[in-house]
Structure formats: structure tokens, C-alpha cells
Amino acid sequence: MPNMKPISDLRNDTADVNEVSYGNRVYVTHNRHGSCATMDIQELDKQDKQKAFNQLIVxxxxxxxxxxxxxxxxxxxxxxxxxxxxxxxxxxxxxxxxxxxxxxxxxxxxxxxxxxxxxxxxxxxxxxxxxxxxxxxxxxxxxxxxxxxxxxxxxxxxxxxxxxxxxxxxxxxxxxxxxxxxxxxxxxxxxxxxxxxxxxxxxxxxxxxxxxxxxxxxxxxxxxxxxxxxxx
Missing domain, CATH: 3.40.630.30 (Gcn5-related N-acetyltransferase (GNAT))
Structure with missing residues (x-):
């Protein structure tokens, strides 16, 4: 089970950060130390919400x-x-x-x-x-x-x-x-x-x-x- 950290902490440490969205949730993972976080897309600010949707839509x-x-x-x-x-x-x-x-x-x-x-x-x-x-x-x-x-x-x-x-x-x-x-x-x-x-x-x-x-x-x-x- 990956170590869960606050999503803001992961975003502040921008190196090797990856975000993937599924349904109404966005998952943020850190490739080096294995930390991950998740939150509802509705809770994201406008800039982060746009980023999540752009990654999500095919x-x-x-x-x-x-x-x-x-x-x-x-x-x-x-x-x-x-x-x-x-x-x-x-x-x-x-x-x-x-x-x-x-x-x-x-x-x-x-x-x-x-x-x-x-x-x-x-x-x-x-x-x-x-x-x-x-x-x-x-x-x-x-x-x-x-x-x-x-x-x-x-x-x-x-x-x-x-x-x-x-x-x-x-x-x-x-x-x-x-x-x-x-x-x-x-x-x-x-x-x-x-x-x-x-x-x-x-x-x-x-x-x-x-x-x-x-x-x-x-x-x-x-x-x-x-x-x-x-x-x-």
C-alpha cells in the first residue's frame, strides 16, 4: 500500500510527479518515493481541474x-x-x-x-x-x-x-x-x-x-x- 500524503505536498514537490484522473477523482503519484494522493475533481481549483480533465479525456x-x-x-x-x-x-x-x-x-x-x-x-x-x-x-x-x-x-x-x-x-x-x-x-x-x-x-x-x-x-x-x- 503506497504511503498517502496530502495532495498539496506532492504538488509542491514537482519532480517526478504524475497525475492520472478517473471518473470524478484525480490521483497524484510521486515516482521516486512512491507516495500517492487522491481527491475529488470538484475540489480542485480551476487550473488544476483543467489539467486533470485535459489528461483524462481521449x-x-x-x-x-x-x-x-x-x-x-x-x-x-x-x-x-x-x-x-x-x-x-x-x-x-x-x-x-x-x-x-x-x-x-x-x-x-x-x-x-x-x-x-x-x-x-x-x-x-x-x-x-x-x-x-x-x-x-x-x-x-x-x-x-x-x-x-x-x-x-x-x-x-x-x-x-x-x-x-x-x-x-x-x-x-x-x-x-x-x-x-x-x-x-x-x-x-x-x-x-x-x-x-x-x-x-x-x-x-x-x-x-x-x-x-x-x-x-x-x-x-x-x-x-x-x-x-x-x-x-
Whole structure:
């Protein structure tokens, strides 16, 4: 049985300190003298709590066997602030998107805790930009959701950043999104109107609400037009 010490003592002795989180608890171990400590994540200050969650969460593609669980997460994420009908609509919307040819399994990601609990998801699909010279295929961030109890803890940031990086590695050039410019600017999204590309319902989204994140320099050079798909 390892010698238990106050968690503050272990953190003050920073050499060879390792922290691992499971469920709602964080375990701190000292690799040299074998001491360890544990405490509830809820008791940690903001900085330590963020560190614990960042170590804990794994971002990976969702498995078909998890579709039901992810559907429930989408429902809860939207029903809690916007009502039951909105929750149902968003859940059914994503269920339909999985059946389309534009669905990309590698870019339908989930955030998983150390105990296997899924707490968030994000999905990026293909979308076409209608131009004078035909369709130009790019991506759209079509869905994102985090369980109410895990918001404001960096989960969505991790999901979106991971999804964008993976899309870039897969060779895609740009990701579109309809949403709040203040929320998504931190990820590199900017108004798509800057590139002469607009959502088909321009009146609804205006020139600021429909955005794009450039993954590959020059991806939209010479491309102007509209797209009818903004995501959910």
C-alpha cells in the first residue's frame, strides 16, 4: 500500500510527479518515493481541474455500437438549454446525416473519459460549393455537443481542434460553419464572405454568421459561390 500524503505536498514537490484522473477523482503519484494522493475533481481549483480533465479525456472516432449513446448526448445537450423539441430535432438531424454519402466516419469524433463515458461529440461532413464551373467539395462542421455537466471545461475546444487537425491531415482544404463568430473565431474561423462564398440563405446568416476555417493555403483561390448546407 503506497504511503498517502496530502495532495498539496506532492504538488509542491514537482519532480517526478504524475497525475492520472478517473471518473470524478484525480490521483497524484510521486515516482521516486512512491507516495500517492487522491481527491475529488470538484475540489480542485480551476487550473488544476483543467489539467486533470485535459489528461483524462481521449478524442477518437465514434464506433457504430455507440450511435445510440451519442444520439442521447446530442438530445441532452440541446434539450437542456433550448427545449425538448429542439433536442429531438438535432438528434434526428444527425441520425439522418450518418446515412448520407457526405458522412465521414473518421471525422465523427467523441470525447471519452477514463471510465469510458462519452461526454461530447463533433462531426465534420463533406459539402459542395456551387460555383460557375461546377461543384467544389469542401467540409462543414455540421454537429457539436457536450453534456451540460461537462461544459466550460475545455471539452468542446479539444473536440473542434482535434477534428480540424485531422481534416487537415486527411488533405481537406477548408471547413465551413454556421454559428456565432465570437465563439468560433478562436479556432481560425472567419466570415466566408471574405472569399466570396455565402450560404444559400444569406438573409438568415448574413455576411458574418457563415464562416470558414482555411486548412490549406490557397484552398479557396478562385472559388466563389454558395452552399446550402450549414450544419446543425
Amino acid at each position: 478524442i477518437r472516432p465514434e464506433n457504430p455500437s455507440e450511435y445510440g449513446e451519442v444520439n442521447k448526448i446530442i438530445y441532452e445537450a440541446f434539450a437542456e438549454p433550448y427545449g425538448i423539441e429542439t433536442g429531438k430535432f438535432m438528434m434526428e438531424h444527425f441520425m439522418k446525416e450518418r446515412q448520407k454519402e457526405t458522412f465521414i466516419p473518421e471525422l465523427s469524433l467523441v470525447a471519452v473519459l477514463g471510465d469510458g463515458t462519452i461526454v461530447g461529440e463533433v462531426a465534420i461532413h463533406e459539402t459542395d460549393i456551387a460555383t460557375e464551373n461546377g461543384n467544389n467539395t469542401q467540409l462543414v462542421l455540421s454537429q457539436s455537443a457536450v453534456l451540460p455537466g461537462y461544459r466550460m471545461q475545455g471539452v468542446m475546444r479539444m473536440l473542434v481542434e482535434h477534428a480540424l487537425n485531422k481534416a487537415r491531415m486527411m488533405g481537406y482544404g477548408a471547413v465551413f460553419l454556421g454559428g456565432n463568430p465570437k465563439l468560433y473565431a478562436r479556432f481560425g474561423f472567419e466570415p466566408s464572405s471574405k472569399y466570396g462564398i455565402y450560404h444559400e440563405d444569406r438573409k438568415k446568416w448574413g455576411d458574418e454568421g457563415f464562416m470558414v476555417c482555411i486548412l490549406k493555403s490557397g484552398a479557396l483561390d478562385g472559388v466563389t459561390g454558395t452552399t446550402s448546407y450549414y450544419g446543425g
